[in-house]
Amino acid sequence: MSVDAAIEVEGLEKSYGDVHALAGVDLRARAGTVLGLLGPNGAGKTTVVRILTTLLEPDAGTARVAGLDVVRDAIALRSQIGLAGQYAAVDENLTGFENLEMVGRLYHLGKRASRQRADELLERFELDEAGGRLARTYSGGMRRRLDLAAALVAQPPVLFMDEPTTGLDPRSRTSLLETIEARVAEGTTVLLTTQYLDEADRLADRIAVIDHGKVIAEGTSDELKARVGGERLEISLEDPAATDGALAALAPMTGEAPTSEDGRIALPLSRRKGAIAEAVRCLDGAGVAIEDIAMRRPTLDDVFISLTGRAAETREDSDKEEAIP
Amino acid sequence: MSRLSDNASDTMVLARRNLLRIPRAPDLLLSFTVQPVMFVLLFVYVFGGAIQTPGFDDYTDFLMPGIIVQTMSFGGFVTALGLAEDLKKGLIDRFRSLPMSRSAVLTGRTLADVATNLISLTIMITVGLLVGFTFEAGVLEIVAGVVLMLLFGYAFSWVFAFVGLTSSSPEAAQALGFIAIFPLTFASSAFVPIESMPSWLEAFANVNPFTVITDAMRSLWVDTPAGNDVWGAFAWSIGITVIFAGLAVSRYRRAVGR
Numbered sequence: 001m002s003v004d005a006a007i008e009v010e011g012l013e014k015s016y017g018d019v020h021a022l023a024g025v026d027l028r029a030r031a032g033t034v035l036g037l038l039g040p041n042g043a044g045k046t047t048v049v050r051i052l053t054t055l056l057e058p059d060a061g062t063a064r065v066a067g068l069d070v071v072r073d074a075i076a077l078r079s080q081i082g083l084a085g086q087y088a089a090v091d092e093n094l095t096g097f098e099n100l101e102m103v104g105r106l107y108h109l110g111k112r113a114s115r116q117r118a119d120e121l122l123e124r125f126e127l128d129e130a131g132g133r134l135a136r137t138y139s140g141g142m143r144r145r146l147d148l149a150a151a152l153v154a155q156p157p158v159l160f161m162d163e164p165t166t167g168l169d170p171r172s173r174t175s176l177l178e179t180i181e182a183r184v185a186e187g188t189t190v191l192l193t194t195q196y197l198d199e200a201d202r203l204a205d206r207i208a209v210i211d212h213g214k215v216i217a218e219g220t221s222d223e224l225k226a227r228v229g230g231e232r233l234e235i236s237l238e239d240p241a242a243t244d245g246a247l248a249a250l251a252p253m254t255g256e257a258p259t260s261e262d263g264r265i266a267l268p269l270s271r272r273k274g275a276i277a278e279a280v281r282c283l284d285g286a287g288v289a290i291e292d293i294a295m296r297r298p299t300l301d302d303v304f305i306s307l308t309g310r311a312a313e314t315r316e317d318s319d320k321e322e323a324i325p
Numbered sequence: 326m327s328r329l330s331d332n333a334s335d336t337m338v339l340a341r342r343n344l345l346r347i348p349r350a351p352d353l354l355l356s357f358t359v360q361p362v363m364f365v366l367l368f369v370y371v372f373g374g375a376i377q378t379p380g381f382d383d384y385t386d387f388l389m390p391g392i393i394v395q396t397m398s399f400g401g402f403v404t405a406l407g408l409a410e411d412l413k414k415g416l417i418d419r420f421r422s423l424p425m426s427r428s429a430v431l432t433g434r435t436l437a438d439v440a441t442n443l444i445s446l447t448i449m450i451t452v453g454l455l456v457g458f459t460f461e462a463g464v465l466e467i468v469a470g471v472v473l474m475l476l477f478g479y480a481f482s483w484v485f486a487f488v489g490l491t492s493s494s495p496e497a498a499q500a501l502g503f504i505a506i507f508p509l510t511f512a513s514s515a516f517v518p519i520e521s522m523p524s525w526l527e528a529f530a531n532v533n534p535f536t537v538i539t540d541a542m543r544s545l546w547v548d549t550p551a552g553n554d555v556w557g558a559f560a561w562s563i564g565i566t567v568i569f570a571g572l573a574v575s576r577y578r579r580a581v582g583r
Contacts, residue, residue, distance in 0.1 A: 053422045078424035089415035093346040105338045106425040108331060134349060150419065 006031040006158050006189035007052065011061035014047050014213075021047040023213040024061070029191060029206070031157070034184055036204030037193040038303075044213040045193035049162045052191065053083045066158050066189075079107065082151030086163040090146050092136035096127050099135060100149055107154040114153075121149040125179070141172025148179065158189045165199060177202060197303060209303060216307050228298040228306045233267040233275055238289040249286035253278060266296075332426040339433025343407060344440060353403055357445040361396040362452050368392060368516065369456050376517055381547070382459070389453040390470075390542035391515030394535060396449055397474045398510060400442040401482030402502050404434040408489030409498040417577075428574050435482035442478040446471065461548040470545040473555075476562040477538055481506075483569035490576040515539045534561040 009027040013020070022044045029035035037045050050056040052065055054074040063070045068077040090099050097118050104114025122131040125145040130138065135146060144164065151159060161180070165173045180203060184190055194200050200207045201221045209217040209224065217224060225231075237246055240263030247265065250258055253275070256268040269275050276293060283290055347354055365388070373384040381387040411417045411430075420430050450458075460467060485502055492498040512526060513519070513535035519527050530536050541558035544551035 050418075055418055055421050075424065078422060081422065083419065083422040085415050085418060089419040091342065091416060092414075093349045094342060098342075098345070102338055102342055103419075103423065106335060106420070106423045106429075108334070108424065 004031050005029065005064075006033075007035060007063075007065055007191060009048070009052070009061070009063045012048065012051060012058050012063055013060040014044075014051065014056065014058050020213050022051075022058070025210070025213065025215055027208055027215065027218075029189055031189050032184070032187045033205040034180075034190045034192060034203050036200030036207040037191060037210055038195070038197065038200045038207050039193075039210035040195060040304075043210045045210055046162055047213075048210070049083075049160050049191070049193060053081055053160050054078060079154060080156055080158060082154065082156040082159045084144075084148045084151040084159070084161045084164055086166045090135045090143055090150065093134060095132050095134055096122055096138070096142075096146050097131040099146060100153060103150045103153045109154065117153055121152060125149045139172075141168055141175070144168060144172065144176060145179070148176065152183070156188070158191070159183060161190060161192045163193055163195065165194070165196070197298065209307060211304070211308060217303075224303060225298050228302045231269050231298065232296050233265075233269055233279055234292075234294050234296050235265045235267065235279065235283070235290060236292040237263040237265070238291045239263070242288045245286055246283055246288045249282045249288060250279060253282065328426075332429060332432075335426045335429030336432040336436060339429055340436040340440075343403075343434055343437035346407075347441065353406075356402070357396070357400055357441055358448055361392070361445060361449050364396070365389075365392055365449065365452050365456065372516075377521070378518055380549070383457065385453070385457045386459065386547050387518075387543075388516065389449075389458045390546055391513075391539045393446065393449050393453075393474060394477065394539045394542060395510040395515055396445055397442055397478035398481045398506060398535070399502075400445055400478045401435070401438050401485035402499065403441060403485075404438055404482050405485035405489035405492070405498040405502050406495050407434060408486060409492055409495040412490070413495065427578060431483075431486050431570070431573055431577055434486060435479060438482040439475055439479055442475055446474055460546055462546050466545045469555075470542055473538070473541060473545070473558055473562070476559065476566075480562045480565035480569070483566055483573055486573040487569050487576060490573060509533060510535050513539060534565070537561055 005028055007027060007029040009025055012022050012025040012027075014022040025044065025048060027035065027037075027048070037048060039045050047056065051058050052063055052070055054070055054077055057071055065077055066080040068080065070077060090096075091102070094102065097115075100118035100121055101114045104117050105111065107114075109117060119128075119131075122128045125148070127142060127145060127149070130142060135143060138146065148161075148164065151161075164180070165176055168176065177199070180190060180192070184203075190203075192200070192203060204221065206218065206220055207224055208215045217227065219227075235246070235250075237243060243260050243263060243265070247258055247260060250265070250267055254268055255270055258265055258267040260266070267279065276295065279293060280290065368388050369385055373388070376384055376387075378384055378387040408417075408430075411420075417430065421427075462470070484506075485498075488502050488505070489498045492501050512522075513530050513533045515535055519530040519536065522530055537554055537557045538561060540549070541551070541554040543549045544554055
């Protein structure tokens with residue numbers, strides 16, 4: 001196995017009773033990069049994170065993190081990883097400072113170093129003023145920042161973040177994403193799970209799309225979007241009867257055939273720049289009146305429809321461990 | 326640091342964390358202060374007059390060792406509740422992903438219970454003395470009784486640790502603990518002489534560990550004939566600790582968040 005891979009996963013399988021949570025997952029992330037694991041609820045994202053953080057043993061396959069086997073070298077591996085989850089696992093009856101100090105002590109950093117590190121992290125995450133308050137008085141965003149700070153106490157080379165932005169307001173979300181970017185700039189390898197393409201798009205060097213326990217596509221954000229068909233222009237006409245004329249007028253703009261339904265046209269674009277103005281000119285020239293025109297970016301649903309031929313369905317919570325007998 | 330000293334340090338860090346919770350969410354404090362006192366008062370003043378206890382000066386002398394045994398056995402429910410909460414909130418996941426000792430989450434919990442049990446025990450003895458309980462024992466026997474109670478309470482902390490890791494929610498942990506253990510404490514010599522029970526129940530009460538422990542406490546504190554009860558009580562306490570610590574630790578290794 002190569003030295004520069006911080007995460008190497010081959011043929012990972014895990015079942016809970018009859019449910020095949022993972023049916024042979026392969027993943028790779030180079031050191032100092034961000035791997036986005038993208039998929040709907042129940043796709044197996046959390047199970048992957050749980051196996052890679054030694055919380056769960058796989059039924060089959062191998063996984064190495066920071067060069068260490070997640071099963072055989074589990075004890076050594078735990079000092080090389082940080083875990084931040086969607087549940088914001090902090091002790092509500094401890095202060096922010098006490099939470100971080102406790103985690104430092106459990107990493108065996110020693111009393112003084114743990115306190116010093118707690119102070120540093122509280123400052124970096126703009127929690128220094130709230131550091132003396134009980135965590136149960138924190139807002140959702142503050143808790144999430146404290147949770148992430150706890151994951152960073154030992155400055156682990158590999159960081160796992162399971163849906164770090166779920167349930168956050170937009171401002172907290174932006175600030176959390178900035179924090180993650182700063183970590184990556186310092187050389188941390190990050191595996192991030194998310195349900196949102198834009199989040200993976202912004203942070204991840206490579207994205208693996210996972211569904212029903214399998215990686216169904218893998219590549220850079222641009223490669224994935226190209227498979228989805230990139231951006232498209234959606235046009236609503238004032239008169240649905242004018243659809244044929246409109247399609248004829250727009251034909252020179254695109255290599256692929258535009259689709260239409262009830263006076264709404266979806267036009268795949270090969271290039272984005274100037275597309276709206278050009279479409280308006282074409283339709284105006286053909287005398288077709290426009291009610292609405294907008295650029296639409298691919299969503300996770302688009303990726304799914306494109307990759308699987310169906311909409312992303314949500315298997316309610318089957319990713320959660322309630323499935324264990 | 327060696328593994329053993331890491332283990333001890335992890336345990337202390339987590340025991341401190343568990344004890345800090347008490348003044349900060351004092352709802353739990355009621356359950357090991359006010360609740361046992363209420364039980365003493367109810368039994369002494371409501372039932373006491375109606376229960377015959379031949380061989381004892383009065384019902385209070387009969388009751389106090391028994392009701393203290395019951396209180397100690399429930400001290401550990403804080404562990405069940407705490408573990409169930411930690412599981413639910415994902416804290417167990419965090420702990421299990423850290424390079425810390427695997428059993429420290431449990432040893433930290435059960436150690437914190439010893440401290441809270443000591444508080445309960447002090448309150449119970451004080452209230453007992455106020456309502457007329459008299460020791461008929463030397464200092465050594467009183468201390469032996471205190472040690473036995475802390476050991477017995479510790480054993481039940483491990484029972485509750487297993488319950489907390491097995492139940493689906495903190496509420497279920499609490500309910501399961503009470504349903505499983507409450508009747509056991511009553512079907513023993515703790516509150517009434519077992520000779521007053523129907524013969525099938527008397528047979529059960531005779532082998533019930535709560536009877537053994539209660540009789541041991543009576544022989545230590547009010548000088549009833551000891552028989553093998555004191556040794557039996559220590560043996561039961563150690564046996565329960567060993568078995569349930571094993572069960573709880575193996576359960577913890579497979580524990581998963583919700």
